[in-house]
Amino acid sequence: MNIAVFHPGTQHSWQTALALQQLGQLAWYATSIFYQPDRFPYRLERLLPEPLASRLHHEFGRFSHPALDPALVRTAGLAEWAERLLARAGWRSLAKRIDRAGNRRFVAALASDIRSATPFSLWGYSGSARSTFELAQQYGRSCILDRTNGDFRIYNAMMAQVRERYAAWFLPSEERVPERIIEDDAQEYRLADTILVGSEFAATTIRSAERDPVIDARLRVLNYCYDEQLFAACPSPQPVDRTRPVRFLWMGLVIPRKGIQHVLEAIAMIPPSAAQLTIVGDMKLPRDIFARYRDRVTYLPTVPRSAVPAIMADHHVLLLPSHFEGAGITLYEGLAAGCALIQSDRCALAVTPQTGVQIGAPGTAAVHAAMMEAIEDRDRLDGWRAAAQASARAYSFANYRNNIRQLLTDIGI
Structure with missing residues (x-):
């Protein structure tokens, strides 16, 4: 069965999509940022004066993946770019709000495919998969959750100890992970048929937080790769x-x-x-x-x-x-x-x-x-x-x- 990969940002999702493409099992890859020179905003690099054009090309180059078949790539919205620009300007709280809003719009763009009769499974990423997996479950689609970090309940506990000594080193944007995000994460565990993490440490944090043999049985360590x-x-x-x-x-x-x-x-x-x-x-x-x-x-x-x-x-x-x-x-x-x-x-x-x-x-x-x-x-x-x-x-x-x-x-x- 083919697999649809989706991530509203990037992470290593493009490598996952490319691996599935080479295995002949990529249904499509949905992301927000994918360098396509003839599309907006990427064509701006040909319209703006130097040195701005070169700087823009360098930024866009971070999201160039020529081995991926563009016919299998879908992009939705400009929220990811807005988030990045705001974060670079120091507006990190606003950037996070834009990110959440963009993720919601991104998920909505996938709904029609999930409701279709075309058979495929889903490979989604932590923090942006809950709504999509909830819909997928209604239509009997299997779901793989790629959890790119450890469990945030363990994170909050560990970082509370760090803050005791290094409180002055933390920006306000680097606060405790809110309970609503932790609840979303826990629901993603329950909706996923398989939960992937990139290290045994990350797997250990999930086991420690959940203490659930059902979740434990779904956990697998899949080493990531480099380019x-x-x-x-x-x-x-x-x-x-x-x-x-x-x-x-x-x-x-x-x-x-x-x-x-x-x-x-x-x-x-x-x-x-x-x-x-x-x-x-x-x-x-x-x-x-x-x-x-x-x-x-x-x-x-x-x-x-x-x-x-x-x-x-x-x-x-x-x-x-x-x-x-x-x-x-x-x-x-x-x-x-x-x-x-x-x-x-x-x-x-x-x-x-x-x-x-x-x-x-x-x-x-x-x-x-x-x-x-x-x-x-x-x-x-x-x-x-x-x-x-x-x-x-x-x-x-x-x-x-x-x-x-x-x-x-x-x-x-």
Whole structure:
């Protein structure tokens, strides 16, 4: 049976859709952002003057997936773009309201297909699947829920402990997850026939929150993958210059949940002659907090996807000491670029003793110790980096596609 994939944003949904397309089982892929040069708003890049046109092209390029058949792709509305622009401008609360409204309109656009006589199953993503799954259940369609994070009840409990020490690091938009969202999540679990997560940590949080053998039986860990074509040109890592600082990299949202406070506190304890830190991503820290560490950091706002491999390949160690993660595709990307990893045990366990350090529970002392290990033992650091790209092959798109094939066989689709 064919499967329709839907996500009002992006996440890794395009990779899921592409895998199903290559397996001959993609009914259609519905998303809000998909680069099509001849359609609005993407054709604006040809109409606007430079340098605005180039900046727009770089932004649009983050959503270019040429391997996907455009005939199987559906887009609905501009709410996702409005949300992103508002968030970049600092209007995060309004961005979240726009996001919720856009998700509702997105779901409504799928209704006619779900009511049709065409047979297909649904593959939806957490936080946007409840209404669609409720309708699908009425029409006897099986539903796969791709849960891209752990359970937010466990998140609230864990982050309450972090806030006790790091309250000043949280923006108002990074508050507790509201009960209405948690209720929607719980209902998605009950509507789904299969629940997928990207790591054993995420699965554990759902089991701990639900304590329901029915939900437990639906849970499966499906490792995500990275974009191999994007990283294909990354060179093999060369030995680290013993006379220069080790280059550490943070890639992704800059938020306390992911442990940025530990990284900044740790870099402040290390001389500039020994370590450099680059942060790439959407900054969601109070300005006065980040200002304390600004002289130790090279900061780049969100960059087009095409720029990510070169940035990663120019660094030695990727850091993700996250307190709470669904998986962490950036870890797979770091390996593919030849980076060693320093990560917590609350992500997908991409790191091995051959490729870096797993610090266990995140904390500044643990992050600092791991960074110093890389700095003080350059031979070991070279070994980690030399093994990284081979380790990344476990997270290839081919493996992801094969795992989806096996999953569909196991669940009878």
